[in-house]
Amino acid sequence: EAQVTQNPRYLITVTGKKLTVTCSQNMNHEYMSWYRQDPGLGLRQIYYSMNVEVTDKGDVPEGYKVSRKEKRNFPLILESPSPNQTSLYFCASSPGQQNSPLHFGNGTRLTVT
């Protein structure tokens, strides 16, 4: 089944403790991206990657890192999480072709205390 898989689905952590949210897609998509969803703010892009070893900042990149060492994986790294990073995170991928839509994972709900 074609899908974008995020892990974990739920995570509670404390301020300053480094964490990684994994994202993997099995559709051989070139493009991958991370979004966060917050009440009243909709979906905002954190980072994106056009292809392997190519990453770029989205609208809200502060406090996050990403890497794209292989095509299928695009982990989101929070080196020193803070409470304002408590949010619902979505990974997405796309073939990168003209007018192809994004495919989203089911989300990771992160709480930073």
Add this chain to the structure above:
Amino acid sequence: DQQVKQNSPSLSVQEGRISILNCDYTNSMFDYFLWYKKYPAEGPTFLISISSIKDKNEDGRFTVFLNKSAKHLSLHIVPSQPGDSAVYFCAARYYGGSQGNLIFGKGTKLSVKP
């Protein structure tokens, strides 16, 4: 400043009636628009899209209308069904922008009552 606006946080419609969800945008450089549907505990799923060279696109019960002069698009669902109850996000892409770099609205929660 918000470039894609969904001014109605929620909408309630009776089953069988038409649902109309609205979206306004401010940037004339947007050339492609999409609607996504999101159920609780799931990621958004693509619903329908429209290019700026068109004014209408239809897919089954779903139709998207684009009014470029008014910088307005709308999603019509006819007839509405209880399974359509979800949050709907409008999204837009810049002309020449990456396929995935979408600007999303805040979403409208649709409730379809039996």
